[in-house]
Amino acid sequence: MNVLATPANNSWTFHCAAKSNPSLANAIPAVSAYGIQLKPALLVYARVSRAFRAPSFNDLCFPGFSNPLPKPERSEQAEVGVRWTSALARASLVRFDHRIDDLIAPDFISFIPVNTPSARIKGW
Numbered sequence: 001m002n003v004l005a006t007p008a009n010n011s012w013t014f015h016c017a018a019k020s021n022p023s024l025a026n027a028i029p030a031v032s033a034y035g036i037q038l039k040p041a042l043l044v045y046a047r048v049s050r051a052f053r054a055p056s057f058n059d060l061c062f063p064g065f066s067n068p069l070p071k072p073e074r075s076e077q078a079e080v081g082v083r084w085t086s087a088l089a090r091a092s093l094v095r096f097d098h099r100i101d102d103l104i105a106p107d108f109i110s111f112i113p114v115n116t117p118s119a120r121i122k123g124w
Helices: 057-061
Strands: 002-005 010-016 030-039 042-053 073-085 090-106 113-123
Touching: none
Parallel strands: none
Antiparallel strands: 002 010, 010 030, 030 042, 042 073, 073 090, 090 113
């Protein structure tokens, strides 16, 4: 489902995609964003989203470095930003915060992919 609304100098977007895979229950990716054009070259926006990532084929089956047990990652992201654009250049400043459950990452000793219970990535 996609919804896009653009009343004068504003834009709002919502996207949702339901998956029918039973191993990914309750993993419905969704994005909602709102932006306002303050000046022709200046946009202020905010976005929140929810996502998942299934283990890759290499995570599950790569010879010597695989693990058939990882669960899918689930994450929530939020960001706010300002974007300036001109004919010659563009610049942006963004604050982001990503929270990830069951992060799939290699073990530091064996390099075999394992789930990390939670991770957080935030910054400018």
